[in-house]
Amino acid sequence: MDFSANKAIYVQIAEHVCEHIMLGTWKDEEKVPSVRDLAVQLEVNPNTVMRTYDLLQQKAIIANKRGIGFFLTTDAVAQVKAYRKAMFLEEELPQLFRNIYLLDIGLEELQKRYQTFINENFNQN
Numbered sequence: 001m002d003f004s005a006n007k008a009i010y011v012q013i014a015e016h017v018c019e020h021i022m023l024g025t026w027k028d029e030e031k032v033p034s035v036r037d038l039a040v041q042l043e044v045n046p047n048t049v050m051r052t053y054d055l056l057q058q059k060a061i062i063a064n065k066r067g068i069g070f071f072l073t074t075d076a077v078a079q080v081k082a083y084r085k086a087m088f089l090e091e092e093l094p095q096l097f098r099n100i101y102l103l104d105i106g107l108e109e110l111q112k113r114y115q116t117f118i119n120e121n122f123n124q125n
Contacts, residue, residue: 001013001016001042001043009044009048010048010049010051010052010055011052011055013038013042013044013048013049013052014052014055014056015084016042017032017052017056017061018061018080018083018084021061021072021076021077021080022077022080022081022084026072026076027072028072028073028074028075028076028077029071029072029073029074030071030072031068031069031070031071032062032069032070032071032072034069034070035049035050035053035070036049053070059079059083060073060075060079061073061076061079061080061083062076
């Protein structure tokens with residue numbers, strides 16, 4: 001995994017985990033990789049992964065079953081969507097709006113491009 005310098009590594013790992021959950025590769029109530037396993041896989045310090053898991057526990061995305069490991073919660077997908085939506089609305093959307101304004105991009109063009117994106121990437125006709 002390539003890490004960006006503009007965001008804490010543990011947050012980037014959390015986004016990586018959330019993406020697995022949203023894509024369905026990690027399912028509700030399924031065991032997630034141990035702290036050590038994920039640290040080895042991502043080539044980071046186990047303390048960094050532990051910090052990620054602490055964040056995900058605070059957001060009710062994963063839960064620790066003492067002595068067994070970490071598991072996704074029963075509503076992990078909904079919790080991930082709520083967490084990622086809040087992060088997007090607070091951090092990314094203002095910058096996107098700024099660029100739209102500065103570049104004088106109209107809503108019609110945005111809507112057209114958004115629909116094209118959806119059709120090309122998510123419609124499986």
